[in-house]
Amino acid sequence: MALAKQDITHNHAKYQDRLDFIEQLFRERFGVSEPVEITPIQYDLTCPFKYNNFIYRITLKSPLGPHQRQSQQLQPGCVLIPESTTTFLLRLTNAHAEGLSQTSRVENEVCMLFLASSALSSIKLSIIPHIYAWQSASPPSPQGWILQEFMPGRPLDELLPSMTISQKRNVFAQAVSILKALQDFELPHTIKGFGGVMFDHQGEIVSAEMTTVGAGPWEVYEEYFRARFDAALREADRTAWLGGWRERRVRERLDAFMKDGLAPRIRTLGLEEKVISHLDFTPNNILISPSTHRITALIDWDFSAILHPIQEFLHSFSGFGESLTGYSLSESIEDAVVRRAKIHGFSSPLSILTPSYSDSESSELQIQNKTVSALRWQNLTMWEDALVKANVKRPSTMEGVEGAADVEALLGMVAPWKLCNGDALERMSQDAILKCRRESEEILANMLAHLGY
Numbered sequence: 001m002a003l004a005k006q007d008i009t010h011n012h013a014k015y016q017d018r019l020d021f022i023e024q025l026f027r028e029r030f031g032v033s034e035p036v037e038i039t040p041i042q043y044d045l046t047c048p049f050k051y052n053n054f055i056y057r058i059t060l061k062s063p064l065g066p067h068q069r070q071s072q073q074l075q076p077g078c079v080l081i082p083e084s085t086t087t088f089l090l091r092l093t094n095a096h097a098e099g100l101s102q103t104s105r106v107e108n109e110v111c112m113l114f115l116a117s118s119a120l121s122s123i124k125l126s127i128i129p130h131i132y133a134w135q136s137a138s139p140p141s142p143q144g145w146i147l148q149e150f151m152p153g154r155p156l157d158e159l160l161p162s163m164t165i166s167q168k169r170n171v172f173a174q175a176v177s178i179l180k181a182l183q184d185f186e187l188p189h190t191i192k193g194f195g196g197v198m199f200d201h202q203g204e205i206v207s208a209e210m211t212t213v214g215a216g217p218w219e220v221y222e223e224y225f226r227a228r229f230d231a232a233l234r235e236a237d238r239t240a241w242l243g244g245w246r247e248r249r250v251r252e253r254l255d256a257f258m259k260d261g262l263a264p265r266i267r268t269l270g271l272e273e274k275v276i277s278h279l280d281f282t283p284n285n286i287l288i289s290p291s292t293h294r295i296t297a298l299i300d301w302d303f304s305a306i307l308h309p310i311q312e313f314l315h316s317f318s319g320f321g322e323s324l325t326g327y328s329l330s331e332s333i334e335d336a337v338v339r340r341a342k343i344h345g346f347s348s349p350l351s352i353l354t355p356s357y358s359d360s361e362s363s364e365l366q367i368q369n370k371t372v373s374a375l376r377w378q379n380l381t382m383w384e385d386a387l388v389k390a391n392v393k394r395p396s397t398m399e400g401v402e403g404a405a406d407v408e409a410l411l412g413m414v415a416p417w418k419l420c421n422g423d424a425l426e427r428m429s430q431d432a433i434l435k436c437r438r439e440s441e442e443i444l445a446n447m448l449a450h451l452g453y
Contacts, residue, residue, distance in 0.1 A: 009045065009046060009047060009048055010050065010096070011043075011044075011045060011047055011050065011051050011054075011094075012045040015045070018054055018092055019038055021092070021143060022036065022038055022056060022058065022090060022092075023035065023036060023038075025090075025145070026058070026060075029072060029133065030064055030068045030069075030072075031067075031068045032060065032064070032068070034060075034061050034062075036058055036059065036060055037058070037059035037060075037061075038056050038057075038058060039056060039057040039058075039059070040054070040055070040056055041055040041056060041057055041089075042055060043055070048423050048426070048427060049421070049423045049424070050094060050096050050097050050098060050423060051094050051097065052093075052094055052097040052100060052302055053091045053092060053093055053094055053097075053302065054091075054092040054094060055089065055090070055091050055092075056089070056090045056092070057087065057088075057089060057150060058087065058088040058089070058090050058147075059086060059087050059088075060086045060087075060088075061086075062086065063083060063084050063085055063086050064081060064085070066083075069081045069083070072133065075133060075134060076110075076199040076203040077110040077111060077113070077114040077131050077134070077199065078110075078130075078131045078132055078133060078134070079130045079131070079132065080132075081132045087150045088132070088147055088148070088149070088150055089129065089147075089148050089149065089150045089151070090145060090146070090147050090148075091145060091146045091148070092143060092144070092145050093105060093106060093137040093143070093144035093145065095137065095144075098421060098422070098423075099212060100211055100212060100302065101209060101210075101211050101212075101213075101214040102137040102138055102139070102144065103138050103209055103214070104136075104138065104196060104198045104208050104209055104211065105137055105144065105211045105302070106134055106135065106136050106137050106138075106144045106145070106146060107134075107136060107197075107198040107199060107208070108196040108197055108198060108208065108209075108210075108211050108304070108305075109146065109211075109301045109302060109304065110131050110134050110146060110199075111197040111198060111199065111205045112197060112276065112301045112304040112305075113128055113129065113131060113148075113301055114131070114205070115185070115187070115188075115197070115205065115276055116128045116182065116276055116278075116298070116301070116304075117130075118185065119181050119182050119184075119185035119276055120178065120181050120182075122181055122184070122185070123177060123181050125177075125178065125181070125295075127151075127178070127295055127296060127297045127298050128297070128298060129148040129149040129150075129151050129297065129299065130148060130149040131146060131147070131148050131149075132147045132148060132149070133146075133147045134146045134147065151287055151296055151297035151299065152287065152289070152296050152297075153287030153288050153289055153290075153295075153296035153297055154287060154288060154290055155283065155284050155285075155286070155287060155288075156171065156283035156284070156286040156287070156288045156295075156319075157282070157283035157284040157319060159288060159290060159293075160283050160319060163293070165378070165382075167293050168379070168382060169382055169385075169386070170293060171288065171293060171295070172320060172321075172382050172383055172386045173386045173389070173390075174294070174295045175281075175286065175295065175320060175386075176383075176386040176387055176389075176390045176392055177390060178295070178298060179281070179312070179390075179392055180390045180391070180392050182275060182276040182277075182278070183275050183276075183309055183392065183393055185275070185276055187274060187275075187276075187306065188204070188205055190204045190205060190206045190207075191205060191206065191207050191274070191306055192206075192207050192217075192219070193207035193216065193217030193218050193219050193306075194207075194210075194216065194217060194218045194219075194221055194224045194274060194305075194306060194307055194308070195207060195208065195209065195210035195213070195215075195216030195217035195218055195224065195305055195306060195307075196208045196209050196210040196211055196216060196217065196305055196306075197305075197306060207306070210224075210227075210305050211302065211303065211305070212279075212303050212305075213227055213228055213231055214231065215227040215230075215231070220271070221266065221269070221271040221272075221308055222262065222263055222266060222271070224307070225262060225266065225407060225411075226258070226262065228411055229258055229262070229411065229414065231415075232411055232414040232415040233254070233414060233415075235414075235415040235420050236414055236415050236420075239415075239419060239420050241419050241425075241433055241437050242415075242419060242420075242437070245414070245441070245444065247441075248441070248445070250441060250444060250445055250448070253445075253448045253453045254414065254448065254453075256453050257410075257448060257451060257453045261451055261452065261453055262407065264403070265400075265403030265404065265406060265407050265451075266400060266403055266404050266407060267400065268399045268400030268403070269308060269310060269398065269399065269400040269401070269403075269404055270308075270398070270399065270400075271308065273308055273309060274306050274307065274308070275306070275307070275308070275309050275312075276304070276306065277304060277305050277306065277307040277309075277311050277312045277315075278298070278301060278303070278304050278312065278316060279303040279304055279305060279307075279311065279312065279315045279316060280300060280302070280303050280304075280315065280316060281298070281312060281316035281317060282316060282317065282318050282319050282320075283319040283320070284319075285298065285299050285300045286298055286299075287299065303315075309393045309398070310324075310395065310398055310401055310404050313342075313394065313395050313401075314404070314405060314408045317383070320379070320383050321379065321380055321382075321383025321384060321387070322338065322342075322379075322380065322383075324339070324342050324343070324395050324401065324405050325339050325405060325409060326339075326402075326405035326406040326407070326408055326409025326410070327339075327405075327406050327409060327447065327450050328409055328413075328443060328447065329442065329443045329446040329447070330439075330443055334372050334373070334376075337372055338372065338376075338380060339405070341380070342384075342395050342396065343395055343396060343401055343402050343405070344396065345396045346380070346381060346384055406447075406450070406451060409447065410444075410447050410448075410451070413440065413443055413444040413447055414444065416436075416440045418436055418440075419433070419436060419437060419440060
């Protein structure tokens with residue numbers, strides 16, 4: 001069925017320009033005179049939300065010759081293109097993506113891929129794509145891009161729902177071994193702060209601005225949270241529907257929390273520890289072999305940074321053992337039970353639920369006198385069991401995580417996505433926006449009261 005013009009979104013506005021750019025890139029950079037085959041990946045021209053990147057599979061009719069492969073000086077973080085390579089993955093940055101600073105986003109991703117590859121070499125895993133060439137997205141560059149190895153496999157989120165318990169347990173164990181290697185990796189001494197990373201003039205990886213914050217690096221972890229609060233409050237000020245939360249003195253209470261309440265809630269974390277953090281470690285960013293169920297790639301390092309180990313648990317693992325959430329007025333009883341179990345430990349034995357339990361979402365287990373669906377508890381305990389067996393640092397083994405989780409939750413309430421994202425607002429009626437605004441203010445005010453402000 002043909003699409004109406006109004007169904008085609010801004011993502012498609014410069015579609016042909018991007019294809020022309022790719023042809024020009026391979027022609028000028030690598031001397032490819034023949035047309036290249038360009039296939040968009042995970043691209044929906046009707047998607048109403050701005051893509052962070054435009055991703056393409058590039059196929060050449062024949063491999064590059066020795067002169068073509070070595071015609072350019074090898075950039076930091078890159079390897080030579082293997083002789084027989086005819087298939088690549090090319091990521092073009094979207095300059096209009098919301099919430100991503102263009103200053104060093106390409107450099108950060110290349111550096112993080114390099115660090116992750118080094119970390120996983122300790123367990124002999126080659127699941128991080130090699131980088132062949134890249135271009136900064138920072139002005140005056142007209143287009144940021146990364147040319148990288150095309151990794152085999154299918155997205156895990158497509159296969160996970162149909163897997164048996166044994167297959168899930170195997171995949172969870174693999175994912176946890178990756179997390180463990182990232183946690184244990186000794187960072188280069190040149191990385192001195194929290195935040196993003198980039199290459200210096202000598203090609204060394206050094207601390208830099210964090211892509212998703214547009215600020216940093218930070219010597220003190222508290223300043224990382226303060227920078228994020230500053231960014232969230234600027235967003236709330238910019239958004240007409242929020243008005244900076246100045247009605248009903250909510251902003252005064254926020255400012256008071258920032259002044260006196262933030263530091264005590266993260267002080268016990270052990271704030272010096274820094275690890276490689278993917279921050280979107282989920283099944284849709286993991287590729288897997290359909291036949292062997294072995295993980296073949298961990299991709300999409302757009303949001304990655306060097307942070308405290310708790311941050312991965314606050315942002316990642318939906319589809320596995322779920323993210324750790326903070327308190328919220330809107331959380332269900334079931335969510336509250338799960339949150340407490342993650343922080344204080346699971347009350348039931350950390351063993352896989354037997355197949356005698358139904359996989360139906362309606363099945364229930366009584367956990368701490370509260371109701372948690374059997375399928376959900378099954379995934380949670382499988383994930384926790386894998387973390388325990390691998391001796392991974394996790395919320396129940398870290399001090400002060402409840403405070404950090406509440407701070408993270410508060411951050412999300414200050415600049416709620418539905419009310420700050422232009423694409424989301426365009427899809428809502430004024431009545432729906434006003435309703436969302438009222439509910440968001442109630443949740444935010446309740447959270448501040450929960451925190452004592």
